[in-house]
Amino acid sequence: MSELDLNSIWESDRDKANSHYQSLSDVEKMAKQKSENILNKIRRTAFVESIISTVIVGALAVAFYLKDVWVFAVFMVFIIPVFILSYRFYRNYIRNLYDVNQRKVTESISAYVRLTKNYLRKVKFYNYYVLPLGYITGLAIGALSNPDIEATREIIERVGLGLAIGVPLVAFMIWFFNKKYIKWLYGRHYKALKQLLEDLQRDE
Amino acid sequence: MEDFKSIIDEYYPVLYKIGRSFTNRPADFDDLYQEMLIQIHHSLNNFRSEAKLSTWIYRVALNTALTFNRSSKKSQNETPTGNWNYLNKEEDSGTEAQEREANIEMLYSAINELKKEERAIILLHLEGKHYDEIADIMGISTSNTGVKLMRIKNKLQSILRRKGYERA
Numbered sequence: 001m002s003e004l005d006l007n008s009i010w011e012s013d014r015d016k017a018n019s020h021y022q023s024l025s026d027v028e029k030m031a032k033q034k035s036e037n038i039l040n041k042i043r044r045t046a047f048v049e050s051i052i053s054t055v056i057v058g059a060l061a062v063a064f065y066l067k068d069v070w071v072f073a074v075f076m077v078f079i080i081p082v083f084i085l086s087y088r089f090y091r092n093y094i095r096n097l098y099d100v101n102q103r104k105v106t107e108s109i110s111a112y113v114r115l116t117k118n119y120l121r122k123v124k125f126y127n128y129y130v131l132p133l134g135y136i137t138g139l140a141i142g143a144l145s146n147p148d149i150e151a152t153r154e155i156i157e158r159v160g161l162g163l164a165i166g167v168p169l170v171a172f173m174i175w176f177f178n179k180k181y182i183k184w185l186y187g188r189h190y191k192a193l194k195q196l197l198e199d200l201q202r203d204e
Numbered sequence: 205m206e207d208f209k210s211i212i213d214e215y216y217p218v219l220y221k222i223g224r225s226f227t228n229r230p231a232d233f234d235d236l237y238q239e240m241l242i243q244i245h246h247s248l249n250n251f252r253s254e255a256k257l258s259t260w261i262y263r264v265a266l267n268t269a270l271t272f273n274r275s276s277k278k279s280q281n282e283t284p285t286g287n288w289n290y291l292n293k294e295e296d297s298g299t300e301a302q303e304r305e306a307n308i309e310m311l312y313s314a315i316n317e318l319k320k321e322e323r324a325i326i327l328l329h330l331e332g333k334h335y336d337e338i339a340d341i342m343g344i345s346t347s348n349t350g351v352k353l354m355r356i357k358n359k360l361q362s363i364l365r366r367k368g369y370e371r372a
Contacts, residue, residue: 199319
């Protein structure tokens, strides 16, 4: 088909585009709504994760404190800074991404891939190592800080050997499920961005 | 600096066409169209006039479209073609209008079969951009733009032929 045909069809769509135009107030309202972009979805997910985790752990700490179960109360308080650390990853990621979409397309996609790769590396390090280690250390500190409390002693006596086997098992489970979760949540988006960049850079 | 209103007044047909080229369902189109508006609105304060406004608009809009990935239940439950006619406030009638409408739909449908980066390049070409301008927006060399464009046009042509476009 001739190029002229394509261009004339393309131009003829202007009428349809005109009919789609909303009033400026509608457009401004739309512009203030929440974003559905992949990267913004990742940012929102990371933000919500940090908040929910901190709230849950904070609530558990209070609950255990009120029940006088010091071992877990101390553990929960210990783990909160770990979640705050994860929020810092998220915040830095947002700051770096802020003006990326105004660059040339290849530069922009390249920056998205690089920033997302760095972010994922930090998230993986945090989830695979810091978090399980944080749980184990928190439990240990909790148990050692108040061994005289009756409830704490009972827990230690009851779980005893189970703790030695259970803690590595819990750490493994945290690692395993986090790995699956990260792959499900970010993997396909990251893969799509990488593929796009490869397509753009081909033949350069 | 340009204000949001004047930008939208001038560029909404471009946003519409980008939206149509990167989605194949009306619900996805609405989301992408809105997303492009959000990004332009949020990024406007950072526009430094280092690039032409039109170049800047294309960059923001295409970067948004290229990273847009809708996979909601709403999209999955809808037929791929969907009903685009609701976008028309005034229905066209008559054979000529119907034929024009069919050609437009066929062109968008063919463009939708291209890879995302190919859609961006052909779209800029159809918008009348020269090689150097396409290269500047896309961040690739001018010679590579020519090579890619030739390949994309051939690919688009064969898709249109397969779809039964008579003059293909």
